Amino acid sequence: MLVSLAGYGISPQSPPIVVHQDQVSAASPATRAEERLDAMSTADRDRVQATLAAAGRDERPYVVEVVAAGHSAAEVASFARLISGKRPRWLQTHLDLLDPDGSGWVAYRSSPVQQPDDTSCGPMTILMARAISDPFYSLYLTTGDTTDRADAGAEQFQARLTAEEHRIHAETNRFWPQSLGSTPLGMSNELNRYAAALGTRYQARPADGSTLSDAAEAAGNGQPVPVLIGDWIPRHYILLIGRAGGDLIYYEPGYATVGHISEQDFVQGKIDVIGFHRIFAVVRPH
Known part of the structure; x- marks a missing residue:
């Protein structure tokens, strides 16, 4: 049974950060993050879940993507620490190299x-x-x-x-x-x-x-x-x-x-x- 991220306000159907709302991915970051969590040791899984619980609302989707990308529990915690407390504009500037509206200069x-x-x-x-x-x-x-x-x-x-x-x-x-x-x-x-x-x-x-x-x-x-x-x-x-x-x-x-x-x-x-x-x-x- 896969570990659920629903308790963090993120479902397997949640779209990726830089993907338009009309797109539905068969392997969304939340789905892959749950699979990663399920494969972790109990200690690592607990650490990642604690990191997710502590992350702010705007930070959490990015942390989920880092989990989905296969990073270790220590790397997930390090990433969350580096972006902790950052404003949405900072997060977008530093983590979304492509403009989410899908047009213009990069x-x-x-x-x-x-x-x-x-x-x-x-x-x-x-x-x-x-x-x-x-x-x-x-x-x-x-x-x-x-x-x-x-x-x-x-x-x-x-x-x-x-x-x-x-x-x-x-x-x-x-x-x-x-x-x-x-x-x-x-x-x-x-x-x-x-x-x-x-x-x-x-x-x-x-x-x-x-x-x-x-x-x-x-x-x-x-x-x-x-x-x-x-x-x-x-x-x-x-x-x-x-x-x-x-x-x-x-x-x-x-x-x-x-x-x-x-x-x-x-x-x-x-x-x-x-x-x-x-x-x-x-x-x-x-």
């Missing part, structure tokens, strides 16, 4: 969440996929996991962002030149290192009708999906991050923006993002 304190060079779009979509799935990871990027305000500035954030992108790029391109970008297989291998936080494993697939439909459905369920687009050759990755009405929401790392594309057009293989019109592959949950 930045932290006017510092763009943007790929640092022409070949790092893939690693940046992986970074963003992790950031929207694991608030503790976002907190590291924005603050360095400290309470020192000097570590939470835009310059420090950009340094951590660039260093993390370089680390991810080295992992995705172990057997492929970085100057040629990241392959879908390299992307899926790196994403699968964080399967616990993402709540799923990933598989690289060429774009066809069923694959694109699966990718759209996954994005609609709040699961981030990297998509390789281009013209006559593959050129660029974007990240599907959700659904709004009849549109899919995507993060574009080249210009650090969030935009919308027609879900119907996407499933039919039609796309128009920064001048690219062809979908080559997706790295989708499976």
